[in-house]
Amino acid sequence: MKANEQFRKSVAELFRSQNLATLSTQHAGQPYASLVAFVASDDLDQIYFATPTTTRKYANLVADSRVAMLINSSMNQTSDFHRAISVTAVGKAKDVTEKDKKRILDQYLAKHPHLEDFVRSPTCALVRVFVESYYMVKNFQHVTELHLTP
Amino acid sequence: MSWILNTHNIHARNRHRVGGKGYALSLLDKGGFKIPSTICITSDAYHEYVKRSGLRERILLELHRKAFKEMRWEEIWDCATRIRNMFLTKPFPDDLAQTLREYIDEHFQNRPVAVRSSAPEEDNVQSSFAGLHESFINVTGADSVLKHIRLVWASLWSDAALLYRQEIGLDVEKSAMAVVIQETVAGDRSGVAFTRNPNDESQGIVESVHGLNQGLVDGTVEPDRWTIDRYTNKIVLHTAPERKNWIMPGPKGIQLAALPAEKSSQPPLVPQEVDIVFQTAIKAEQFFKIPQDVEWTYIKNALILLQSRPITTLSSDKPEDKRGWYLSLHRSFDNLKDLRHKIENKLIPGMIAAAESLGEKNLKNMSDEALADEIRKRLKINHKWVNIYWADFIPYAHGVRLFGQVYNDAVRPDDPYEFMDLLTHTQMASIERNSMLMDLAAIIRRDKQLARVLKQGNYTGLDVEFTSLINEFIEKFGDLSCAVTGGKNCVLGTGPLYRLLLEMAKYPAQTGDYGKKGSLKRSIQKYLDHFEEDQRTWAKELLDLARNSYQLRDDDNIYLGRIEAQLLAAVQEAKKRLDNQTGDPSTKVLRQVLEEVDFGTESQSGVPMEEIAGDRLQARQLTGQPAGPGISKGKARVIHNHADLSHFKHGEILVCDAVDPNITFVVPLATAVVERRGGMLIHGAIIAREYGLPCITGVPDATSLIQTGDTITVDGYLGIVTIGDARL
Known part of the structure; x- marks a missing residue:
């Protein structure tokens, strides 16, 4: 298998196994981290999450769309140090357009069916991150990067 | 619990x-x-x-x-x-x-x-x-x-x-x-009993030594051996060894001593005792309901069982069981001392003599037929020494490992590789070669006219004194041309050597930390202080063996390289004749022999990864074993084939698949070493330690994930290679 196919396969497996991601936004140079429930597109070019529009994270990404997301397989065990894989996605966030909303919502709810009421609320935004690069850490300190085609 | x-x-x-x-x-x-x-x-x-x-x-x-x-x-x-x-x-x-x-x-x-x-x-x-x-x-x-x-x-x-x-x-x-x-039961006779001979189900075996069992178990004392018929309980064979030694309890642990004369003439057991031992083992077999391997000892005529387990033997009927081989990786001190004697007195002089005697022959005067025969002969000689290298030189490297274990047991250092500080500053051939190179480079650095002549490639107009120094180097280490141009396709000539010297001459020689002999002396004293008076001689002998083993780990390749160089010289002569005499029927014999010569083909390692169009995969941090402390940042020079060595620039970081002592002449130019092949005792790590360079070994895909020209940081403390800078 080609090296970047292997990379994508590992990312896809990790994303399937995890429900939550740590989202990083910033405001006036102050970084801010929060937890979101996510799902990724099959081609891994996009990651979707939902958030109430009243939140600090939403305000931050409206002001500056640059975001980073961290998804990892740690289980709060000592063995995480040799077992866990961590992936950081870097890209730009935008609200999902009306045109794509139904398709993405279906995909989102297939993974998080318990969030149906939450995500259908008029005060909840469905956000999509256009991923530019992935950074994968495994074996404690082994780091590789995949820069996607714009 | x-x-x-x-x-x-x-x-x-x-x-x-x-x-x-x-x-x-x-x-x-x-x-x-x-x-x-x-x-x-x-x-x-x-x-x-x-x-x-x-x-x-x-x-x-x-x-x-x-x-x-x-x-x-x-x-x-x-x-x-x-x-x-x-x-x-x-x-x-x-x-x-x-x-x-x-x-x-x-x-x-x-x-x-x-x-x-x-x-x-x-x-x-x-x-x-x-x-x-x-x-x-x-x-x-x-x-x-x-x-x-x-x-x-x-x-x-x-x-x-x-x-x-x-x-x-x-x-x-x-x-x-x-x-x-x-x-501990300080038995006067000990041994093992197999209730069933793995090679003959109708028989059982009793083995016995005087003193403790340890000598029998680890093979240092040869036992008396009785084969017993399982059905009649009669002894069918008794094999008596030359009884020389026994193991007895010593002031600290156990010790091997010469067997007193009155014991060496007597088997440890009389036939009646052999029977008692065997019957007790059979009782254990009946008890466990499976053939047993029983360890026992006699103390004042009382038979005591030390352990009993189901029979498994190293030569088990499962051919895939490689346990015996794994165990053979470790050699005893005495075995290594014998090996050293053989290597120093027989093998190395033999290698040097072989290379010298080949070098004395005038290839140019030989007929095509004689040259073809000579190539075949050299191929055979080279092959013979390569086999010896694997059979004797590689196992001898265990001297370093044995010393490492003894050092760690005695000193208990935080760094498990502290012992390697005691192994540097030996008279390694590769270091001697590099010192000669640096001296030659210093002459060029001082003599602008000489530098100019060399840059122009005008090697015939060099002054006599410099030429004689160059010849002295070539006589000892060859002209490096095959190391630079590679394998059987190498192009002989002094050009690569001069280009290397010019690059070395561009900058003042590195002074590294390879001059600190005082600290070596202190390290050795610290090691010896951990032993009691009566063990110090042994500790010194082991250190001496380890230093020799460490040095030889590098030198043997240099000696082997000289023999291979003689083979290459003959191959080159043949190629030259073929180039000049195309179509001449007498060259057929040469063409044929060159087809037979199949060595030196370069590996295709380090081919950059294939990628899906558009996506760009790159490594950011690669991990390996920290094999030389220090941190260094610089441009990578990735060695995919021999020719890449000739482009090596001062201050670059050597990134390669496997360092061979025959290519480490570029190391004085380097600021760090990264190697795909792993291990603390491999050549890259050894030479990096000698020059005090940061070194990381065992980095998977190092030569494909790192490109020549990449800026990399080598953290020799943590074993992390970082590619590029911090920007996303």
């Missing part, structure tokens, strides 16, 4: 906590066999120790540094060394130490004991670990017993045990170790 069980309260339900050996002893005890006073430190104690000391995850991190299957044996040895040092330096939690100490004190007082491994995994015939884990004899006092318990635990992670566990598919994450502590 119980950390200690004695043989009376071991039951089937806790069999997995006391291991195969501990459980079998408890059954023998209950079955009425006479055994020495025995207790078991259960695997619960092991788990408690590795969990609370943080060792459990440290071991797993060590073993998951990269895929186990990708690790070479040398890397596995390195892992095992680091893990062993963790056990040596990490003390017991106080409450565990106190509980064990009190129990051991009470049970054995100050009587000497054996501390033996009893792995829960070796419960059955399919996975015998016989010989793979360590046992210690004649240990006295609770503190010393505690120390040896940790050494037995560490042997769970020895290189041989790791390889074997991997081979039979056991999960390393579930591995644990119980320990059997058994009062």
Whole structure:
């Protein structure tokens, strides 16, 4: 298998196994981290999450769309140090357009069916991150990067 | 959970906590066999120790540094060394130490004991670990017993045990170790009994030595051997060795001594005793309902069983069992001393003489037929020495490993590779070669006119004094042209050598830390201070052997390189004739011989990764083994083939698949070394240490993930190569 196919396969497996991601936004140079429930597109070019529009994270990404997301397989065990894989996605966030909303919502709810009421609320935004690069850490300190085609 | 069980309260339900050996002893005890006073430190104690000391995850991190299957044996040895040092330096939690100490004190007082491994995994015939884990004899006092318990635990992670566990598919994450502590029985005759001869089911075998059993088990004392017919119980054969030595309890542990004359003329057992031993073993077989391998000793005519286990032999009927081979990786001090004698007095002079005698022949004057024969002859000679290299020089490298283990046991340093500081500053041939190169470069640096002439490529107009120095170098180390132009396609000539010297001359010579002989002296003294007076001579001898072994690890390749260079010279002569005489029928014989010569083809390693169009995959941080401390940032020079060496620039970082001493002449130009091949004792690591350069080895795909010209940072403390800068 080609090296970047292997990379994508590992990312896809990790994303399937995890429900939550740590989202990083910033405001006036102050970084801010929060937890979101996510799902990724099959081609891994996009990651979707939902958030109430009243939140600090939403305000931050409206002001500056640059975001980073961290998804990892740690289980709060000592063995995480040799077992866990961590992936950081870097890209730009935008609200999902009306045109794509139904398709993405279906995909989102297939993974998080318990969030149906939450995500259908008029005060909840469905956000999509256009991923530019992935950074994968495994074996404690082994780091590789995949820069996607714009 | 119980950390200690004695043989009376071991039951089937806790069999997995006391291991195969501990459980079998408890059954023998209950079955009425006479055994020495025995207790078991259960695997619960092991788990408690590795969990609370943080060792459990440290071991797993060590073993998951990269895929186990990708690790070479040398890397596995390195892992095992680091893990062993963790056990040596990490003390017991106080409450565990106190509980064990009190129990051991009470049970054995100050009587000497054996501390033996009893792995829960070796419960059955399919996975015998016989010989793979360590046992210690004649240990006295609770503190010393505690120390040896940790050494037995560490042997769970020895290189041989790791390889074997991997081979039979056991999960390393579930591995644990119980320990059997058994009062030493200073028997006057000891031995083993196999109730069934693995090669003949109708027979059994009894082997015996004078003194303790250890000599028989580790092969240092040859036993008397009786073959017994299982059906008639009659001795059918007695083989008596030349009885020279015996193992007796010494002031510290055990010692090998010459056997007194009155004993050497007598077998350890009379026929009636052979019968008693064999019948007792048969009783054990009936008791366990499977043929047994019984270890026993006689003390004042009382027969005592030390252990009994199902028969498994190293030459088992499973050809895939490589345990014997794994065990053969380790050599004893005496074996290494013999090997050194052979290498120094026979093999190296032989190699030098072979290269010299080939060098004296005038290839140019030979007919085509004679040249073809000469190439065949040289090919044969080269092949012979390559085989000797594998058979004798590679095993001799174990001298360094043996010293490392002794050093770590005695000094217990934080850094398990501190011992390597004692091995530098030997008269290595590659260092001598590089010093000569640096001296030549210094002449060019001072003499602008000479530099100009060399740059113009006008090598005929060089002054006599410089030319004679160059010739002196070439005579000793060759002109480096084949190392630079590569394999059988190499182009002979002094051009590459001059280009290298010009590059070296551009900058002042590096001064590194390879001049600190004072610190070497202090390090050696520190090592020797850890030994008692009576052991110091041995400690010195071992250090001397290790230094010699370390130096030879590099030098042997240089000597081998000289023989190969003679073969290449003959091949080049043939090629030259073919180029000049195309179509001449007499060249047919040369063409034919060149087709036969199949060596020196370059590996295709390090071909950059294929990618899906558009996506760009790149490595950011690669991990390997820290093999030379220090940190350095610079441009990478990735060596895919020999020709890449000729482009090596001062200040670059050498990135390669495998460093060979015949290419380390570029190292004085380098600021760090990164190698795909792993190990602390490989050539890249050795030469980097000599020059005080940061070095990382065992970086998977180093030559494909790093490109020439990439700016990389080599962290030789953590073993991390970082590619590029911090920007996303």
